[in-house]
Amino acid sequence: MSMVDPLFEMVKRGLDLQKSGHKAAAQALYRQVLAQSPSHALALHLSGVLAGQMGQLQQAVELLQRSVEINPGDPLAWNNFANALQDFGATQDALHAVSRALAMRPEYVTAWITRATILQALSRHEEAVEAFRAALNLAPDRGAAWTGLWRASMESCQWSDLPDIIPRVQAAVAQDRPALLPFEALSFSEDEALHLKCAAAYAHDIVIREEISPFHHPPRPRNSRIKVAYLSSDFHEHATSHLAVGMFEAHDRSRFETFGVSFGPDDGSPMRDRVSKSFEHFLDVRDWTSASIADHLRSLQIDIAVDLKGFTRNAMASALLRRPAPIVVNYLGYPGSLGVSAFDYVIGDAIVTPFSSQQNYAEKIVHMPACYQANDNRRGIAADAPSRKDEGLPPSGFVFAAFNNCYKITPTFFAVWMKLLREVKGSVLWLICESETIQQRLRSEAVSRGVAAERLVFAQRRSLEMHLARHVHAGLLLDTLPYNAHTTASDALWAGVPVVTLQGQSFAGRVAASLLHATHLPELIAHSLDEYFALAKALADDPQRLTQLKTQLSTHRMHLPLFDTPAFTAAIERAFTTMHDRWQAGLPPEQFSVPALPTPHH
Structure with missing residues (x-):
């Protein structure tokens, strides 16, 4: 027995x-x-x-x-x-x-996918491609492996198999449970309904997995000042801090009490020091659980919790899904909807999030008067720019810069760039990519399109001040779709370099258009690939017009809406006040536009 x-x-x-x-x-x-x-x-x-x-x-x-x-x-x-x-x-x-x-x-398929995902996190994208392929050899219908293979192929600029991979990803995404991560969906497709579907599924998974029941905030007496907490893992040397630190510093302390809630590393940088001092209270919660972060914010009686991460790497969405404050806002870090009503508002503008897109947002859309993107008007530019020689650029000839991350480069845009190089004699394309394997791959892609390999020049990593200074050698910044240049575009405009963009169909693909409107350069926005090419070529062929644009940017920089940090901060404070007033009055969130205040004449 x-x-x-x-x-x-x-x-x-x-x-x-x-x-x-x-x-x-x-x-x-x-x-x-x-x-x-x-x-x-x-x-x-x-x-x-x-x-x-x-x-x-x-x-x-x-x-x-x-x-x-x-x-x-x-x-x-x-x-x-x-x-x-x-x-x-x-x-x-x-x-x-x-x-x-x-x-x-x-033959353990799931472990191959785990391995591939870890390799991607380590930026070892070529090896990730191999690991996803190993998974698919064993299980050809595994959707997560197809979407992972697509992402790793884009990250490593391996485009030859994309015609086979993309239909498999589309099939995996069409399922009830889309196999694409929300952030990946933004660069896979311009379809905002798909972005919403992927975000909603992902958020739903977190809610189920962590058994989250959103907290309902009972009415309470008004705090003497509106308490705003900004949550991020990027309060250090990171694009988000470079953009937003000026806004944090400019908040009106007589009306707002600000909290920085940091769940990322302390890299000991000057930026970390500046950001941590920009808030009235700075909380380092990197060892806390998401539940304890939410509980703590509730105990502090935070009125408005602003998520600066969304569904990007090292995010802490589960803390915000718990509704740590009566008003939860999706802002800056994630260009799309987070898919759930736990987030009340998304801060955008008339270009990136037109009200006509509301059906593709779980949050209510709020329009900033000029542009949704915060910018720091104290961003330093090094006095001594590296020379063309230092940067590996030829002594003369037009320089097209394309400083976006590699994964944003699509074969379609690369083909247009090669056509520009063929037609603008002596020009070069200036890219940022550290991997020698990827550099070789892009050079051979150029050669296959009739462009000499040495006409692709790869920039080294440099400090932000030096990076901004070297823009002096760039004639134009060329943008991409479906995912635009975001901080990369505002860096270029701040450094006096015009940006040519093709306005897309989704938030992620309309950011550069919004930035150009806010720098009074709407004529640099194209609405078709042919127009994009023609615009870039016409500017490269017209040094006088280009000099005029550069002078316009450099001379008026401090007075352009994009770089007016105090005016921007005042506008976001008006947005917060409107949200807070609605909550106090017992009204549900609603879409609204923040009115522009008349600007004093400079």
């Missing part, structure tokens, strides 16, 4: 509860098992996975680590340990753990 193992039966019951979404009950059962048998590998494993699902990242790592130490022969546990390590930010250790899983079971 066989003996029934009571502990095993409890673990099995726990797993059933876990699968049916009763996480707290499952966790209680696993704890009971571990109290009786602390080295029960399966209970440790399942309990670790569950801790990860509940957002308890450190606990997940500790439990799974004990599980693989006790039972090192379980590839499933190694794969889950790898995922927990990656969520925790220990990416290199995660790669080691998933390699253990694959050494034991080379």
Whole structure:
């Protein structure tokens, strides 16, 4: 007669509860098992996975680590340990753990996808392509592997297989559960309805996984000042801080009490120092769970929580899905809807988020008077610019700059750029890309389109001040779609370089158009690929007109709406006040435009 193992039966019951979404009950059962048998590998494993699902990242790592130490022969546990390590930010250790899983079971598809995702996080995109391919050789219909392969191919500028990959991604996205991450959807397609669908599915997963029930804020007496908390993992040397730090500093302290809530690293940079001083209160919460961040903000009686991350890397969306304040705002970090009504408002403008797009936003759209993008009018430009020679540029000839991240470069736009190089004699294309493999790949793409390899020049990484200074050598900045230059475009305009853009159909593809309106240069916005080409070529062929545009930018820089930090801050404060007044009056969020105040004549 066989003996029934009571502990095993409890673990099995726990797993059933876990699968049916009763996480707290499952966790209680696993704890009971571990109290009786602390080295029960399966209970440790399942309990670790569950801790990860509940957002308890450190606990997940500790439990799974004990599980693989006790039972090192379980590839499933190694794969889950790898995922927990990656969520925790220990990416290199995660790669080691998933390699253990694959050494034991080379046909383990999910582990290949885990490996590929970790390699992407390490910017090892060529190897990620190989790992996604390995997964697809084993499971040709795995949607997540197709979408991952597409992203890794774009990141590494491997375009030859895109005609095969894209239809598979479209099929994976058409499912009820779209297989594309929201941020990836923004550069996959211009379809805002698809962006909303991917964001809604992703947010729904977080809510279910972490058992989030949004907090309902009872009415309370008005704070003496409106308390605004900005949440980000980028309060250091990062584009978000470069854009927004001037706004943080310019807030009217007599009416607003500001909180910076940082869940990212402290890189010890001057920018970290400046940002942390720009708020009245600066909270470093990088070791906190999302639930404890939300609880703390509620205890501080924050009126407005502003999410500067959305669904980008190292975001903390689950803290905001818990509604840590009566008003939750999606702003700056994520150019699209976050897909759920837990976010009340998205701050845009008439170009990036026309009210006609409201059906593709879960949030109510708010229009800033000039442009949605904050800018810092104290951004320093180095006095001594590197020379053309320092930058590897030829001594003469027109320089087309395209400083967007590699993944934004599409074969369509690259073909137009090559046509420009063929038609503008002696011109070069100036790109930013550190990987030598990708540089070689782009050079051979150029050669296949009739352009000599040496006409592609790759810029080195430099400090922001030096990067802005070297723009002096650029004639024009060329933009991309579906995902525009955002900070890259405002950097160029601040440094006095005109930008040529093709206005797209979604927020991510309309940012440069918005920036150009806010610098009084709407004539640089094209509405078709042919017009984009013609505009760039006409400017490259007309040095006088170009000099005029550059002078216009440099001379009027401080008075252009895009770079008027005090006016911008006053406008966002009017937006916050309107939101707060509606809440105080018991009214639901509603779309509105912030009126422009008459500007004093300079």
